[in-house]
Amino acid sequence: MNVTTPTINGTEVPVFYVVDEHDHPAGSSTMLGFWLYLMSDCLIFAMLFATFGVLGGSYAAGPGPKDLFDLKLVALNTAMLLFSSITYGLAMLEMMKGRVKSTQMWLGITGLFGLAFLCIELYEFHHMIHEGAGPWRSAFLSSFFTLVGTHGLHVTFGIIWLVTLMVQVARFGLIEANQRRLMCLSMFWHFLDVVWIGVFTFVYLLGVLR
Amino acid sequence: MSADAHAAHGHGHDDHGHDDGRDHGSMKSYLIGFFLSVVLTAIPFWLVMTGVIENKNWTIAIVVAFAVVQIVVHMIYFLHMKTTSDAGWTMMALIFTIIIVVIALSGSLWVMYHLNVNMMPVHDMRNMP
Numbered sequence: 001m002n003v004t005t006p007t008i009n010g011t012e013v014p015v016f017y018v019v020d021e022h023d024h025p026a027g028s029s030t031m032l033g034f035w036l037y038l039m040s041d042c043l044i045f046a047m048l049f050a051t052f053g054v055l056g057g058s059y060a061a062g063p064g065p066k067d068l069f070d071l072k073l074v075a076l077n078t079a080m081l082l083f084s085s086i087t088y089g090l091a092m093l094e095m096m097k098g099r100v101k102s103t104q105m106w107l108g109i110t111g112l113f114g115l116a117f118l119c120i121e122l123y124e125f126h127h128m129i130h131e132g133a134g135p136w137r138s139a140f141l142s143s144f145f146t147l148v149g150t151h152g153l154h155v156t157f158g159i160i161w162l163v164t165l166m167v168q169v170a171r172f173g174l175i176e177a178n179q180r181r182l183m184c185l186s187m188f189w190h191f192l193d194v195v196w197i198g199v200f201t202f203v204y205l206l207g208v209l210r
Numbered sequence: 211m212s213a214d215a216h217a218a219h220g221h222g223h224d225d226h227g228h229d230d231g232r233d234h235g236s237m238k239s240y241l242i243g244f245f246l247s248v249v250l251t252a253i254p255f256w257l258v259m260t261g262v263i264e265n266k267n268w269t270i271a272i273v274v275a276f277a278v279v280q281i282v283v284h285m286i287y288f289l290h291m292k293t294t295s296d297a298g299w300t301m302m303a304l305i306f307t308i309i310i311v312v313i314a315l316s317g318s319l320w321v322m323y324h325l326n327v328n329m330m331p332v333h334d335m336r337n338m339p
Contacts, residue, residue: 032296039307046311050318075255082247085288089240190288194281200251201277205258209266209273 027180034184038191041154045195048150052143052203057210060138065207068133070124074204077120078196081155084113085193092186098174103182107166110189114159121152144203151199154192161185235290243287250280 091106125145128134135145165185169178254273256262263269285291293301 029296032299035296035300036303039303042307043310043314046314050315053315053319054322071255071259075251075259078251078255082244082251085247085284086240086244089235089243089288090237092235093237093240187289190284193288194284197251197277197280197284201254201273205254205273206270208258209270 027177030180031183031187034187038187041191042195045147045150045198048143048147049198049202052147055139055143056203056207058139060140062138062141063131063133064140065204065210068128068131069204069208071204071208073120073124074200077117077124078200080113080117080120081193081196084110084117085190087113088186088189092182095174095179095182100169100174103174104166104169107162107169111159111162111166114155114162118152118155118159121148125149147203148199151192151195154188154195158185158189158192161188235287239287239290243283246283246287247280250276250283 087106087110091103091110094103094106128141133141135142162185165178165181168181172178254276257269257272261269263272291300291304295301
């Protein structure tokens, strides 16, 4: 979109018309920014998966996946995370309708499922360490605890964030800022579920098959 | 001036009229996603726990395939990924990440496998990745 105007000495100088940028309301780019954060988080998990992929067979004559993993427990854990995903979705739907009470209720249920997931995971870790299969035992266990522990840590922070937002919603209602925060946490929560699909498939199921 | 008018209206491509081109799902999409996830989770667990398929490699291939499908299901029904979100930047970031992840994962496994095979005095075949 430029036209050229002849100048005195005959050379043509382009004239530029600056197309006005549409204005960006507060928080309009938050979702994209948060998505980029999730993608970088995805890279962290990819590296931990790669580490587990390389070291996952080095048992140092210690216990292997077959001796350690209880698939029933993992299935229960997976169910907890899956339920928490759908209840968070229901909270989002209630949020869109502007219903504070039912939003809070579904958020609370989501938090409880997340807490159940954490408790089961901590029980599993405790059980393994009690049997002498801690992260110091072998390269396999080091990479296992790092990968699954990092995921667990993410869930922990997700729950802290969830509680914080519940307090925020209780105090200020479903204002626009709170809706945006809830949407960010929604992405975070579902993203953790996606990572867990990788964990239960590559660590637990393929570990037992190995 | 049509470009100008388009810029002024910004995103708002979707019918909900949100300013970022995202939709936030409906009861139906969440329930479909949940149902598919349950099925796609239950089948791999069932396959591994009962060992119905004799051939291990087939079981591995099926389990991995189910995981990939389930990740896509989550992306669509829970994360509401659309090619139009944020004028396509969301999808661009995702594609870029997938490329990096594939390079990092396949590269690490490939290099370290050959390092193990070629450099290590092998005394125990179980230590092979």
